[in-house]
Every structure is written in structure tokens, then in C-alpha cells.
Amino acid sequence: MRVKKRYHHGALRQTIVDEAFKALERDGLEALSLRGLAASAGVSKTAPYRHFADKHGLLVTLAAEGFGALAGLLEGALAGADGPGGATAGVRALFRAYLQFARSRPELYKLMFSRLGFSLHSETCRINSERAFHCLVRAVRQAQERGWRADRETGALVLSLWAEVHGWAGLLNDDLVPENTDKNPQGIEKAMEAIL
Amino acid sequence: MRVKKRYHHGALRQTIVDEAFKALERDGLEALSLRGLAASAGVSKTAPYRHFADKHGLLVTLAAEGFGALAGLLEGALAGADGPGGATAGVRALFRAYLQFARSRPELYKLMFSRLGFSLHSETCRINSERAFHCLVRAVRQAQERGWRADRETGALVLSLWAEVHGWAGLLNDDLVPENTDKNPQGIEKAMEAIL
DNA sequence: ACCTGAACACCGTTCAAGT
DNA sequence: ACCTGAACACCGTTCAAGT
Numbered sequence: 001m002r003v004k005k006r007y008h009h010g011a012l013r014q015t016i017v018d019e020a021f022k023a024l025e026r027d028g029l030e031a032l033s034l035r036g037l038a039a040s041a042g043v044s045k046t047a048p049y050r051h052f053a054d055k056h057g058l059l060v061t062l063a064a065e066g067f068g069a070l071a072g073l074l075e076g077a078l079a080g081a082d083g084p085g086g087a088t089a090g091v092r093a094l095f096r097a098y099l100q101f102a103r104s105r106p107e108l109y110k111l112m113f114s115r116l117g118f119s120l121h122s123e124t125c126r127i128n129s130e131r132a133f134h135c136l137v138r139a140v141r142q143a144q145e146r147g148w149r150a151d152r153e154t155g156a157l158v159l160s161l162w163a164e165v166h167g168w169a170g171l172l173n174d175d176l177v178p179e180n181t182d183k184n185p186q187g188i189e190k191a192m193e194a195i196l
Numbered sequence: 197m198r199v200k201k202r203y204h205h206g207a208l209r210q211t212i213v214d215e216a217f218k219a220l221e222r223d224g225l226e227a228l229s230l231r232g233l234a235a236s237a238g239v240s241k242t243a244p245y246r247h248f249a250d251k252h253g254l255l256v257t258l259a260a261e262g263f264g265a266l267a268g269l270l271e272g273a274l275a276g277a278d279g280p281g282g283a284t285a286g287v288r289a290l291f292r293a294y295l296q297f298a299r300s301r302p303e304l305y306k307l308m309f310s311r312l313g314f315s316l317h318s319e320t321c322r323i324n325s326e327r328a329f330h331c332l333v334r335a336v337r338q339a340q341e342r343g344w345r346a347d348r349e350t351g352a353l354v355l356s357l358w359a360e361v362h363g364w365a366g367l368l369n370d371d372l373v374p375e376n377t378d379k380n381p382q383g384i385e386k387a388m389e390a391i392l
Numbered sequence: 393a394c395c396t397g398a399a400c401a402c403c404g405t406t407c408a409a410g411t
Numbered sequence: 412a413c414c415t416g417a418a419c420a421c422c423g424t425t426c427a428a429g430t
Contacts, residue, residue: 007430008394033422044396046424051394055423113370114306152390159373160391164356167363174309177355191352194345195360195391203411204413229403240415242405247413251404 013051015041020062024107029114034058059111060119066105066112067128073097074135087146088196090139095165095192096185102169109169136162164192209247211237216258220303225310230254255307256315262301262308263324269293270331283342284392286335291361291388292381298365305365332358360388 009015019040023032034055035045052058077097081089102109112119119125140157144150149157168188171177181187205211215236219228230251231241248254273293277286298305308315315321336353340346345353364384367373377383 007396012394034424035422046397046426047395049424110310113366113372115370149390155374155377156387156390159367159377159387160360163363163367163388164360164391165363166366167359167361170309170362170366171355171359174311176309178351181351181355191355192359194348194352195356203415208413230405231403242407242416243414245405 009041009043009047012041012043012047016048016051016058017061017065020058021065021108024062024111025105029107029111060122060125062108063112063119064122064125064128066108067125067132070098070101070112071128071131071135073101074132078135078139087143087148090142091136091161091196092189094135094139096189098165099169099172099185099188103172106173109173113166133158133162164195168192205237205239205243208237208239208243212244212247212254213257213261216254217261217304220258220307221301225303225307256318256321258304259308259315260318260321260324262304263321263328265301266294266297266308267324267327267331269297270328274331274335283339283344286338287332287357287392288385290331290335292385294361295365295368295381295384299368302369305369309362329354329358360391364388 077093081093277289
């Protein structure tokens with residue numbers, strides 16, 4: 001069916017965001033261009049500027065949605081692991097979900113953490129990333145209540161664990177994990193256990 | 197003193213590399229451009245192509261030198277920590293040196309680990325990064341010989357620890373560590389100790 | 393309110409030509 | 412062997428103008 005080409009697109013902002021998420025994983029963060037997205041949407045190169053202040057504005061929008069998706073996954077993982085199953089069950093469920101997100105959307109993950117300082121000025125970006133961060137805090141507290149490293153400061157543990165998963169995400173996404181390593185979820189979990 | 201402008205620069209390759217390291221930390225990785233470097237060297241925009249296949253080739257050269265510098269620092273740190281001082285003295289000395297490097301040259305560090313998959317095709321890049329990696333292996337083995345997590349697989353420990361420092365480097369360089377955290381070397385070491 | 397077109401100041405890269 | 416200049420195909424961004 002053919003659609004008559006209108007002067008006004010109608011839902012350009014959403015079209016650009018959707019197209020951006022696709023282009024991100026298809027062509028990589030570095031290749032993402034406002035002009036390219038405009039062309040994909042069938043609109044002039046300058047039309048996006050009606051909806052985003054600049055390219056940076058679009059990236060912040062993508063990062064905010066990314067943190068929202070991550071927070072949702074982490075909250076779900078934590079809710080599904082509130083039974084007994086060991087002191088660190090919650091932390092481990094979080095690790096699994098976090099790494100699964102990072103590996104399934106590597107370019108979005110990279111975007112979220114490249115120059116994040118910049119995007120924390122965005123309300124929704126800050127709120128969503130704090131939601132994700134808070135999951136880890138809850139999981140660590142729970143583990144400590146169950147006797148895991150109960151003598152340690154919670155904040156220090158949270159940061160160390162966050163660095164650990166964030167580091168793993170980076171190593172995996174950049175293909176830095178040696179070839180002979182088991183890169184399946186179980187294998188990575190086992191490697192991480194060495195430190196937990 | 198004025199230097200007569202010659203047609204041949206004489207040491208263009210080295211000049212470009214030197215200028216690139218300066219421009220990297222001054223203006224950031226994203227702003228680094230071959231044309232800009234050529235202009236800084238007082239040479240035409242296409243002259244660099246006599247010395248580097250393309251921009252990528254220059255980036256690999258920078259990454260290779262970066263890994264060489266990192267490996268040197270780590271080897272020095274390890275050599276200076278071979279006394280007694282606890283089972284994990286070597287590992288901790290490595291962490292300190294690694295984070296100091298990452299924080300003193302954040303943009304170079306980012307370059308080294310962004311798309312590293314690409315640069316591992318370079319011999320010197322691979323060799324130097326393996327030198328650095330090998331320091332960690334030695335430190336972990338030493339710690340295990342002294343009783344630290346002796347029952348764990350060395351490879352798993354090494355990867356987990358690497359992820360940990362690499363993660364901290366990312367969090368620190370992206371200003372993601374909460375404001376109320378002690379970001380001095382001692383404070384970070386204390387936070388990491390929670391997990392060691 | 394939303395989009396276009398021309399224009400400006402940048403990029404990386406190729407290639408024939410100059411020294 | 413090393414460098415230049417013109418040329419091509421891209422960028423982000425501004426701004427006056429069109430619907």
C-alpha cells in the first residue's frame with residue numbers, strides 16, 4: 001500500500017529514536033549520524049533539530065531509555081530471586097541480568113557509559129540509572145543480612161561489585177576475554193565466584 | 197629563531213604521534229583528527245597518509261605505545277613489591293599503578309580499550325598488552341602461593357581481578373563514583389579491599 | 393508547529409602532480 | 412621517498428524560508 005507523502009511526518013521524534021536504536025546495534029555507535037537517521041525517516045537533514053537540541057540531545061534520550069530498560073531487567077531479576085538460595089542469590093541474579101543486557105545491546109551499553117557525566121544532567125537518565133544502582137544496593141544489603149561480608153561497609157561493597165560487572169561487560173564486549181575461557185553465562189558466573 | 201620552511205618535514209611521523217598524545221588528553225578522543233594533527237605539524241592534510249595507512253593506523257600506534265607504558269608501570273610496581281607485606285601485596289601494588297595510569301591519561305586509556313579487538317591485530321599492541329596481563333598473572337600466582345584463595349583457579353581469579361580494576365578505571369574516568377566516596381588512592385584501595 | 397534548502401565549517405580518504 | 416592540491420563523499424549545525 002502506498003502512503004501519500006505528507007509535508008509533516010507526524011511522529012518524527014519517535015521514528016528517529018526507534019531508528020537510532022536499530023542503527024546503533026547494526027552499524028555501531030561511531031557510525032550513528034543525525035543526517036543518516038533523517039534520511040531513514042524520509043525527512044530532510046535538518047528536521048531532527050525540531051525534536052532534539054543537537055546530536056547530544058538524542059544520545060541522552062537513548063541513554064535514558066537504555067537505563068530504563070536495564071533498571072527494569074534488574075528489578076525483575078531481583079524480584080525473581082527473593083527466595084532462600086544462598087546469601088548472594090540476589091547479587092548473582094543481578095550479575096546475570098546485567099551482563100545479559102550489556103551483551104545483547106553492546107553499542108547501547110557503550111553509549112550509556114561513554115561520557116555518562118554528560119547525561120546525568122538529564123532527569124530521566126539520572127533517575128533510571130539510580131533505579132538500577134539501587135537494585136545492587138538492595139541485593140548487597142540482603143546478602144549482608146544473611147551473613148555475607150557482614151563486617152564490610154555496604155557502600156564499598158556495592159561499588160566494588162559494580163566495578164566488577166561493569167568491568168566484565170567491557171571485557172566481554174571488547175573481546176578481551178581469552179579464547180580458552182568459557183564465555184557462557186555459567187562460565188562467567190563461575191569466574192566471578194572466585195572473587196565473591 | 198626562525199627555521200626555514202622545508203618541503204620535507206623530516207620527522208613527521210614522530211611529530212604526529214607526539215602531537216596526537218597531547219591533543220588526546222587536551223581535547224579528547226572524539227575530537228582527535230588527522231587533519232588537525234597535520235595542521236599542528238604545519239603540513240598538508242594528506243601528508244600523514246605517507247606514514248599511516250589511515251586514521252585507524254594512527255590509533256593502533258597510540259594504543260600500542262599506551263600498552264607499552266602501562267606494561268612498564270606494572271612491571272615496575274611488581275618489582276617494587278616483592279618483599280613480604282602480605283599475600284596480596286603484589287596484586288595491590290598492581291591495582292595502584294593501573295589506576296594511576298588510567299586516571300592520569302584517561303583519554304589514552306579509553307582509546308586503548310575502545311575497539312581493542314581491532315588493535316590486537318597489531319603485533320606490538322598485542323605483545324605489550326600481554327606484558328601487562330602477565331604482570332597480573334604473576335601477582336596472582338604469588339598471592340596464591342602465599343595462601344590467598346589457593347583453592348581457586350588462577351585464570352578465573354586473574355580475569356575477575358582484571359575486570360575489577362578495569363571497571364574501577366571506567367567508573368572513575370566517567371565520574372560515576374558517588375560524590376561522598378573517597379576517591380583518593382587510599383579510599384579506593386579500601387573499597388576494593390572489601391572484595392579481596 | 394513542523395519541515396525544507398542553502399550555506400558554513402568541519403571530517404576521512406584518493407589520486408595525480410609536484411620537489 | 413615525501414609532500415601538496417584538488418576533489419569526493421561524508422559529518423553537525425544555523426538560519427531564513429516554505430506549508
